[in-house]
Amino acid sequence: MPRVKVALPDTFSFITEIPVRITDLNYGGHVGNDAMLGILHEARVHFLRSIGVPNDYDAVTKLGLIMVDVAVEYKGEAFHGDVLRVQMAGNDLNKYGFDVVYHVHNQAGKEVARAKTGMLCFDYNTHKLRLLPEELAAQLQ
16 A cells, blocks of 8 residues: 655745643554644644634634645654644645645654645535635735
């Protein structure tokens, strides 16, 4: 079976730090795959706020983003007390959405993971896709 390979962009437009909590650990004593998805989600919220998107869902308009796929390529372990440095960039913009690409290292610079989430613009009123707003596309480029 072919392994997942996440292609990284040449540059990243945003960096945030996420501490590893004790509740992020699995029975192996390192960050579990379910917790890594939570860490990536937290990092994505930081990234979106940095480009002027306060939430990936607006309760008033019921417009938002929906994650349609995720790929994680694990490169190393992360442990309680580590502070994960997550570099991010918007990538592969299209008519309805974009990808967010993540490159995760620990505080010592050891690579922990590479990941990608596919995000689409979604209208929760109609439960249909909507076009990627021009102003969001401009912020992501």
